[in-house]
Amino acid sequence: MDKFRYIEIKLILDNNELVYNNDNFNIDFSLETDRSSQSNVLELNLYNIKERENGIDSLEYEFMKLKPRIELYAGYREKKEIKVKDLVFSGQLATIKNDYADLDIKYSLVCFQERDILVMQTLNVSYPKGNKPSFIIKDLVEKVGSKEEVKLGIGKIEPFKDLPYQSNFSKSNTSLQKIFEALAKDTMSIFYIENGLLYFLPKHSFVKEKIKLKQMDLLDLKADDNGYNVKLGFRNFKINTQVYIEGLEKDFVIDKIKHNCNGEDGDFVTELKILDMDIFGQNMLKELEEIKKKSEEKVKEPEEKENNK
Structure with a gap:
């Protein structure tokens, strides 16, 4: 043993x-x-x-x-x-x-996780314009996520873009998973369930605390296009945590975590996929530009219709 x-x-x-x-x-x-x-x-x-x-x-x-x-x-x-x-x-x-x-x-x-029990339910929902996504998320958790034996709690509901809807938010015969995905897309956010709690956070957010790893902590380190794949002895990291690795001289953010335990004397390791923080920030700016462009196009549409009368 x-x-x-x-x-x-x-x-x-x-x-x-x-x-x-x-x-x-x-x-x-x-x-x-x-x-x-x-x-x-x-x-x-x-x-x-x-x-x-x-x-x-x-x-x-x-x-x-x-x-x-x-x-x-x-x-x-x-x-x-x-x-x-x-x-x-x-x-x-x-x-x-x-x-x-x-x-x-x-x-x-x-x-x-609880998501599989709760979010595959098919629902019909309708919220009038003026409601914020954060209100809709919390209301859905209260109405749907608290009915089953395995209850869904609220961790942090802090979507990146939490502006009131300008039209009704309605979904018919749609799973709670798909409804959450739509809300996440509209708010430039990600959602996940951790230890029974639902989180809606900005898509490009990261945990403010920074973890520092020394070269002696690593079992393997391989570069790819957007960052590195890191292998080390078991350690319980959190997604979106900022990471600094000795010798690489820049910051990264954890994108994926995989734990493996193989019996009594086999592997007991954690593998991380970490993204370059510069690329992480560039992706955020690109998406913000796309949102700005779509918003400007929506504003122009009524003006063009008025001018064509």
């Missing part, structure tokens, strides 16, 4: 909990998150689990089949003392499959 890494899984249903950690169980997991509005899917394998007891499904397996909430924690310890324990994922167990791996029984779990 790796004495340095620490992995803990909590399965929660009503007031009942099942807790597993890598003291007694072998655990694999893979998790990828990015700045897009797509779901973050956790794939997780548990080993050394009893599948059947006395000819019937075990209580553990029966509990898992009820699709409880799941929380994944990961970090490090020294000897028996846990030094770092970060919440890496919070969502709901979606599918479970039991199988044999050599002499072990393996449970393969696929877990989704």
Whole structure:
């Protein structure tokens, strides 16, 4: 057993909990998150689990089949003392499959964040002109996101362009996912769900805190057109965090994060896709110019119609 890494899984249903950690169980997991509005899917394998007891499904397996909430924690310890324990994922167990791996029984779990449970609902919505996008977002969360067992909370709703709509905002037979995507596009924002909370933030925003990495922290560093791909030992970063890497002499922003844990003594790593802050800013200016141009065209349309009368 790796004495340095620490992995803990909590399965929660009503007031009942099942807790597993890598003291007694072998655990694999893979998790990828990015700045897009797509779901973050956790794939997780548990080993050394009893599948059947006395000819019937075990209580553990029966509990898992009820699709409880799941929380994944990961970090490090020294000897028996846990030094770092970060919440890496919070969502709901979606599918479970039991199988044999050599002499072990393996449970393969696929877990989704709250978005998959809530935002695939099909809705008919209509808001009169004059409403701001931020109001519509919060109203949708209150009306839709609080009805299910897995509730959707509000983290930060701070869209980049939060101007009142000049016409009705209406969608018919449209998923909440698509409605949020439309609101994000109208406001030059991104949205995502993290630990059960909904965030709407400026598309080109980044976390104000800056993380500094030394060359000795890195396992691998590869350049691409817009920045770098970075590989290092497991670390729980946040999307949009500003990063400075020793030797590169410029700032970057985290665009994508992938965690991999391979059993007791395999990989326990985090891979980052980081973007050059200069390119990040240039993209923002281009989009602002496009918005300005579209706004000017809308103003010209009524004037041209009036002049043609």
